[in-house]
Amino acid sequence: MGNFIERGGVTAPGLSHEKLWEFVPTVKKGDTVVPGMVIGEVQETNILTKIMVSPRSKGGKVTEIKSGEFTIDDVVCTLDTGEEIKMMQVWPVRVPRPVTEKQNPDIPLVTGQRILDGLFPIAKGGTAAIPGPFGSGKTVTQQALAKWSDAQIVVYIGCGERGNEMTEVLTEFPELEDPKSGKPLMERTVLIANTSNMPVAAREASVYTGITIAEYFRDMGFDVSLMADSTSRWAEAMREISSRLEEMPGEEGYPAYLAARLSEFYERAGHVETLNHESGSVTVIGAVSPPPGGDFSEPVTQNTLRIVKCFWALDAKLSQRRHFPAINWLNSYSLYLDTLSSWYDENVSPEWNGLRVWAMEVLQKEAELQEIVQLVGSDALPDEEQITIEVARMLREIFLQQNAFDPVDTYCSTEKQYDIMKSIKVYAELAYGAQRIGVPPAKIVTIVSKNDLPQVKFMKDYKSEIVRITKAMEAEVGTLREAYQK
Numbered sequence: 119m120g121n122f123i124e125r126g127g128v129t130a131p132g133l134s135h136e137k138l139w140e141f142v143p144t145v146k147k148g149d150t151v152v153p154g155m156v157i158g159e160v161q162e163t164n165i166l167t168k169i170m171v172s173p174r175s176k177g178g179k180v181t182e183i184k185s186g187e188f189t190i191d192d193v194v195c196t197l198d199t200g201e202e203i204k205m206m207q208v209w210p211v212r213v214p215r216p217v218t219e220k221q222n223p224d225i226p227l228v229t230g231q232r233i234l235d236g237l238f239p240i241a242k243g244g245t246a247a248i249p250g251p252f253g254s255g256k257t258v259t260q261q262a263l264a265k266w267s268d269a270q271i272v273v274y275i276g277c278g279e280r281g282n283e284m285t286e287v288l289t290e291f292p293e294l295e296d297p298k299s300g301k302p303l304m305e306r307t308v309l310i311a312n313t314s315n316m317p318v319a320a321r322e323a324s325v326y327t328g329i330t331i332a333e334y335f336r337d338m339g340f341d342v343s344l345m346a347d348s349t350s351r352w353a354e355a356m357r358e359i360s361s362r363l364e365e366m367p368g369e370e371g372y373p374a375y376l377a378a379r380l381s382e383f384y385e386r387a388g389h390v391e392t393l394n395h396e397s398g399s400v401t402v403i404g405a406v407s408p409p410p411g412g413d414f415s416e417p418v419t420q421n422t423l424r425i426v427k428c429f430w431a432l433d434a435k436l437s438q439r440r441h442f443p444a445i446n447w448l449n450s451y452s453l454y455l456d457t458l459s460s461w462y463d464e465n466v467s468p469e470w471n472g473l474r475v476w477a478m479e480v481l482q483k484e485a486e487l488q489e490i491v492q493l494v495g496s497d498a499l500p501d502e503e504q505i506t507i508e509v510a511r512m513l514r515e516i517f518l519q520q521n522a523f524d525p526v527d528t529y530c531s532t533e534k535q536y537d538i539m540k541s542i543k544v545y546a547e548l549a550y551g552a553q554r555i556g557v558p559p560a561k562i563v564t565i566v567s568k569n570d571l572p573q574v575k576f577m578k579d580y581k582s583e584i585v586r587i588t589k590a591m592e593a594e595v596g597t598l599r600e601a602y603q604k
């Protein structure tokens with residue numbers, strides 16, 4: 119026995135068959151149960167796992183229900199149809215688990231990442247792709263999402279990527295605390311380790327196993343988020359298996375059913391009413407790695423793009439400039455903006471949606487002005503646009519840039535996101551106001567009080583500091599106005 123799987127394969131039981139679990143029934147003898155219904159609960163780590171009647175059962179009347187410690191192979195409930203229910207459920211991974219109904223995804227998955235929550239939000243039950251060239255930050259972004267998104271269960275599939283990334287998750291997650299529950303993050307995380315040195319067929323298995331586990335927890339009424347890093351390795355596995363089966367190759371050698379397989383996978387995401395009539399969701403976020411030198415026109419990215427509703431495009435130029443997360447704000451998008459806007463209105467601020475629109479306008483304006491700036495420098499721009507350039511720089515460097523490795527900055531609450539964005543807007547209004555009465559832009563963009571703003575990101579108790587900086591900016595611009603008004 120070495121470190122590698124031998125020819126012929128191995129069978130490894132996924133679950134311990136000896137361990138005893140405390141089963142607490144929630145139905146009693148004589149009750150009628152239907153498919154998907156919860157019959158009892160088991161406390162597993164800090165997650166209260168529900169034991170459900172299989173969706174494939176016909177249901178019936180409970181003739182016996184047990185209580186106490188059992189293994190997953192023991193029968194805990196018997197129905198009048200003769201069916202015996204165990205705590206373990208078997209399910210074919212390629213078949214989506216049924217639900218009562220799909221619902222509108224109208225609650226955001228808060229990620230704690232400013233560029234995502236602020237500009238390109240994703241809904242609970244939504245789909246997103248993170249395409250990006252080698253080393254642009256796909257894994258760091260996926261891991262940040264696994265750590266900080268406000269899902270109750272996280273399924274992380276390492277599919278065909280480096281083993282050390284899996285080790286990182288295994289060593290880091292038990293040390294990190296869930297910002298909501300205060301418990302170790304590992305307790306809500308399911309990790310599917312399928313590293314690059316494993317057989318390609320295992321990649322298929324890892325993706326389908328992951329989504330099925332996610333659906334299983336969703337059926338208990340949880341909000342689950344699933345990260346797959348990287349779906350391109352799975353697509354390559356499809357290509358390899360398909361060519362060995364001597365199937366007709368499609369675009370770039372991928373099988374003709376590539377698009378269908380990808381969409382079947384992403385379609386298993388959703389905000390649903392479960393068979394047990396609770397609300398649950400599966401959010402699917404897949405990384406896509408175009409081949410070296412390749413761009414987003416390759417088949418996996420293109421086919422993914424057609425399906426997902428959030429596109430967070432990583433950009434090699436940004437990562438080379440050390441702008442992290444290297445998500446390009448000009449070609450990324452979210453199709454959930456409209457459905458989520460009322461949630462942000464009610465839960466963050468009625469100003470939130472307006473601030474986002476304003477920030478996007480400033481950033482787009484900057485992109486238009488970039489060409490002129492590169493040719494003749496920003497001094498040649500009209501006064502107002504010189505200020506726009508400075509405001510855009512602040513948005514990029516203070517709001518968009520976020521250090522995943524800083525203990526505080528790695529997670530930013532929506533309240534803090536709002537406060538930071540708002541303080542930049544305050545500066546913008548002061549600056550345009552002063553420029554209109556004739557203060558030279560060079561004076562306005564160099565006020566010193568705003569230099570403390572970037573530090574706010576790294577402070578846990580930042581509120582009083584933001585108030586102090588805002589007052590200082592008002593005072594400094596006020597002095598400038600007085601000097602030029604005379």
Ligand SMILES: Nc1ncnc2c1ncn2[C@@H]1O[C@H](COP(=O)(O)OP(=O)(O)OP(=O)(O)O)[C@@H](O)[C@H]1O
Nearest residue numbers: 251252253254255256257258442443520521522523
């Ligand atoms: N948000 C971030 N904050 C700080 N540094 C980052 C961030 N995102 C990425 N980086 C830097 O970029 C490096 C590469 O990121 P990562 O490993 O996630 O890239 P990748 O796209 O997954 O690459 P590969 O294609 O090799 O899998 C990281 O090691 C880190 O130094």
Ligand SMILES: [Mg+2]
Nearest residue numbers: 256257258279
């Ligand atoms: Mg990676």
